[in-house]
Amino acid sequence: MKYIYYPGCSLKSTGKLYEESLLAVFDALDIKYEELKDWNCCGATAYMAVDEKKAFVLAARNIALAEQQFKEEEEVNIVAPCSACYMILLKTQKFLEDNPEDMAVIKAALKESGLDYSAKAKIRHPIDVLVNDVGVQEITRRINKPLKGIRVASYYGCQTVRPYSTFDDQRNPVTMDELFKAAGAEVVEWTMKTRCCGASLTGTIQEVALPLSYIILHEAKKRRADVVTTACSLCQFNLECYQTNIDAKFKTDTKIDVIYFTQLLGLALGLDPKKLGINRLFAQPENLYKIMEGGKPVYV
Amino acid sequence: MDKTVFAESFALDNAAKDIVEIRRRIKYEGELDKSFRDKIAKSAHGEKLYGCIQCGTCSAACPVSHYMDYTPRKIIQMVREGFKEEVLTSSTVWLCASCYACTVECPKGIKITDVMYALKRESILGNYYPKKSPASILANNFFNQVLNNGRNSEGPLLIKMYLKTNPFMLFKNMALGFKLWMRGRISLKTEKIKDRKALKKLLQSVEDKSNYKVKVNSSSLKEASAV
Numbered sequence: 125m126k127y128i129y130y131p132g133c134s135l136k137s138t139g140k141l142y143e144e145s146l147l148a149v150f151d152a153l154d155i156k157y158e159e160l161k162d163w164n165c166c167g168a169t170a171y172m173a174v175d176e177k178k179a180f181v182l183a184a185r186n187i188a189l190a191e192q193q194f195k196e197e198e199e200v201n202i203v204a205p206c207s208a209c210y211m212i213l214l215k216t217q218k219f220l221e222d223n224p225e226d227m228a229v230i231k232a233a234l235k236e237s238g239l240d241y242s243a244k245a246k247i248r249h250p251i252d253v254l255v256n257d258v259g260v261q262e263i264t265r266r267i268n269k270p271l272k273g274i275r276v277a278s279y280y281g282c283q284t285v286r287p288y289s290t291f292d293d294q295r296n297p298v299t300m301d302e303l304f305k306a307a308g309a310e311v312v313e314w315t316m317k318t319r320c321c322g323a324s325l326t327g328t329i330q331e332v333a334l335p336l337s338y339i340i341l342h343e344a345k346k347r348r349a350d351v352v353t354t355a356c357s358l359c360q361f362n363l364e365c366y367q368t369n370i371d372a373k374f375k376t377d378t379k380i381d382v383i384y385f386t387q388l389l390g391l392a393l394g395l396d397p398k399k400l401g402i403n404r405l406f407a408q409p410e411n412l413y414k415i416m417e418g419g420k421p422v423y424v
Numbered sequence: 425m426d427k428t429v430f431a432e433s434f435a436l437d438n439a440a441k442d443i444v445e446i447r448r449r450i451k452y453e454g455e456l457d458k459s460f461r462d463k464i465a466k467s468a469h470g471e472k473l474y475g476c477i478q479c480g481t482c483s484a485a486c487p488v489s490h491y492m493d494y495t496p497r498k499i500i501q502m503v504r505e506g507f508k509e510e511v512l513t514s515s516t517v518w519l520c521a522s523c524y525a526c527t528v529e530c531p532k533g534i535k536i537t538d539v540m541y542a543l544k545r546e547s548i549l550g551n552y553y554p555k556k557s558p559a560s561i562l563a564n565n566f567f568n569q570v571l572n573n574g575r576n577s578e579g580p581l582l583i584k585m586y587l588k589t590n591p592f593m594l595f596k597n598m599a600l601g602f603k604l605w606m607r608g609r610i611s612l613k614t615e616k617i618k619d620r621k622a623l624k625k626l627l628q629s630v631e632d633k634s635n636y637k638v639k640v641n642s643s644s645l646k647e648a649s650a651v
């Protein structure tokens with residue numbers, strides 16, 4: 125089966141390392157994909173705040189484009205790695221299904237642009253694809269460099285599992301943990317898995333956002349995690365890039381590696397760190413390398 | 425409702441006003457906007473809003489409720505009662521980070537996040553939104569950027585927002601920006617899709633076909649997004 129890859133804006137800029145590592149992992153696992161041609165922004169959270177109908181048509185255009193590009197294929201599976209894109213696409217499908225009037229308006233508008241929207245396409249998150257399509261067993265078989273001794277705190281973020289996704293539990297998701305258990309790591313039991321990281325508030329109202337990120341990092345450290353893995357470009361950015369700001373504000377040490385789950389999985393698959401965009405991280409995960417080679421963690 | 429009516433104080437002479445500001449802390453029923461409730465319920469596609477039992481689960485689930493001037497539970501009740509101005513000028517609407525925790529937990533199935541979106545829209549439309557608050561400016565700038573280019577470019581978006589709201593923040597975040605730029609994670613280039621004309625036409629056509637009109641080019645929006 126072939127997937128249609130919808131990167132979204134942030135995977136082309138701050139989340140570039142997410143794109144690199146995701147595609148590297150897909151290649152390593154022989155997952156076929158094709159990028160959606162001339163995709164547009166999903167609208168994220170901001171568009172919905174100004175004009176709802178336009179937000180829905182933005183997302184619907186992407187779905188319609190995907191259906192057009194894959195009209196020869198049996199199934200249209202859109203892989204949306206960014207949590208906001210993933211959630212918005214799902215939300216659009218659900219909304220249009222529930223509101224036939226709006227569906228008619230949006231369908232008619234798309235028709236004028238030569239696009240045909242049907243509810244055929246399936247919106248998939250990469251975790252969903254890896255766990256349910258490839259399978260944990262297959263991934264276990266492909267592991268080259270087991271993550272032995274590494275304690276992973278998997279952090280899903282809000283919109284990966286809430287509120288429309290169905291591939292995992294909304295309160296205590298476990299799919300990412302399954303992946304890392306398969307890769308030989310120890311997973312940390314914690315309650316922060318789906319707690320908000322502050323999202324775009326880090327750019328707008330930092331007084332509110334930094335404590336949110338701090339709580340997550342603090343909890344991860346308290347549970348002796350070596351690494352926090354994320355599945356969302358905004359989460360990764362907030363949790364990694366603001367660590368110095370957080371430390372200054374709370375007079376504490378939250379230094380911990382925050383990397384994309386695809387990067388850690390890629391390391392376990394034995395892929396070249398450069399291909400996984402590790403060089404784009406603010407701090408190189410020396411700690412992880414050391415543990416993987418059998419050493420002791422540098423900081424706990 | 426007029427702002428002066430809203431801020432009405434007891435009749436005090438000027439001398440007394442200098443000593444202490446006395447404001448009426450309650451609102452009379454006649455001053456409430458009774459149609460507000462239906463408007464928001466319709467805009468949020470949430471007639472379930474009427475069935476709120478005020479249990480407070482939303483406020484407990486909300487990770488930022490302790491910064492809000494009214495918690496989500498209070499906001500819902502205020503919407504139902506018709507406290508239009510208080511709700512639309514509150515910090516609550518712009519602090520909501522859309523994490524959907526409340527929506528998932530609500531025992532009555534109220535889509536509280538969507539109610540917040542409806543309030544954000546209403547706040548922008550009615551020109552109630554805080555003009556210097558980065559959250560509302562970001563939403564507006566983001567809207568226009570995607571409208572014109574089809575994609576969002578994080579670099580220019582943030583620079584514009586900081587210039588408009590707090591240029592000092594731009595300076596403060598310069599080091600962070602530089603670090604990102606060194607790693608190829610941010611650029612000043614504006615990302616664009618190829619078929620911008622068709623996208624604009626598409627968005628316009630939705631507006632034309634819809635029953636209600638959203639004025640994107642209202643003066644308030646223009647003012648907010650122009651740098």
